[in-house]
Amino acid sequence: MPRWQILSMPMYGKSFLKGDIMCMNNTDKNQTKAMTPVIMKGAPAAERLTEELKARSEKLRAQSVVPALAILRVGSDPSDMAYERGALKRAEKALVEIKSIVLPENASEQDILAEIEKINADDSIHGCLMFRPLKNKETEKRAAEMLDPKKDVDCMTLSSQAAVYTGNRECGFAPCTAEAVIELLKYYNIEIFGKNAVVLGRSQVIGKPAAMLLLEENATVTVCHSKTKDLEEICKKADIIVAAMGRAEMISEEYLSAGQTIIDVGINVGADGKMCGDVKGSAKEAFAAKYTPVPGGVGSMTSTILMKHVIEAAERTVV
Ligand code: NAP
Secondary structure, three states, X not given: OOOOOEEEEHHHOEEEEOOOEEEOOOOOOOOEEEOOOXXXXXXXXXXXXXXXXXXXXXXXXXXXXXOEEEEEEEOOOHHHXXXXXXXXXXXXXXXXXXXXXXXOOOXXXXXXXXXXXXXXHOOOOXXXXXXXXXXXXXXXXXXXXXXXXXXXXXXXXXXXXXXXXXXXXXXXXXXXXXXXXXXXXXXXXXXXXXXXXXXXXXXXXXXXXXXXXXXXXXXXEEEEOOOOOOXXXXXXXXXXXXXXXXXXXXXXXXXXXXXXXXXXXXXXXXXXXXXEOOEOHHHHHHHOOEEOOOOOOHHHHHHHHHHHHHHHHHHHOOO
């Protein structure tokens, strides 16, 4: 892309030169900096954390504790299988053992709960990831109730959810994706303290916990959802946008203002059949100071956070 490309922004009634001087900060419209967006790739952040995890795993192994994760999958959903492959690769690098348990699509509630019971009883397993959603919501609820909270590395149990909302991490772990959002912001030195953070989405697995974690970091947080009015105006005022709606490229230029940090959690299939985020790639490129790509952003960090939780759970077993 040419450095001096002129971008027309009819919504704002002006044009500016990309690569030139432009307003960077919503809170100080007079602040100007050269605008070359930083692409917040997940891989370097994941690699750095993995090195730290490997060292912690080696220390545990020296004490005869081998950190181990059980992955429970019901059926063969392609996105579950893709995540599982990523987790296997990351586990190898972080020196975490994986026990894969695969049940057929038509597995009964009894079969699923029996596996959870076995995981609870097995002292050599420190964490459990059960792919969700299950077809049967009631079974999913009962499985979550049954899992030992100490082994709940992806925030299935009420105990872990309480940990997110109270900030007391001793009673559980945050969902891996929500924590990956915070880790990426920190890795790329983005100040959260006192900033206006807008979270798009209020799901139990991403939107709500991401909002809580941002609040814990002293951001002022606005949570938006499908019934939110004036979404464009709310987004424009944000310093940090966390998009987790699952709406392919819904957030376009009209929602953004210059110099924002955009964490795009969405994983969608675009009109061209390619993977895309919730925020239009060209809009991120034109407006953001820093942004995560899709693919290659938050997703790469999520499985590393999973390994971090397994190692922490294993460390807690060592007295
Ligand atoms: P979800 O349970 O479907 O929740 C979507 C949320 O977005 C809901 O709160 C919904 O509002 C809100 N929303 C939907 N349309 C909206 C609109 N037009 N305007 C404003 N808000 C809107 O999805 P999820 O499980 O949280 O996942 C969100 C995305 O993250 C998906 O693309 C998923 O594939 C992706 N994901 C990424 C990772 C990763 O590691 N990168 C991991 C897991 C998931 P209501 O509550 O009002 O319905």
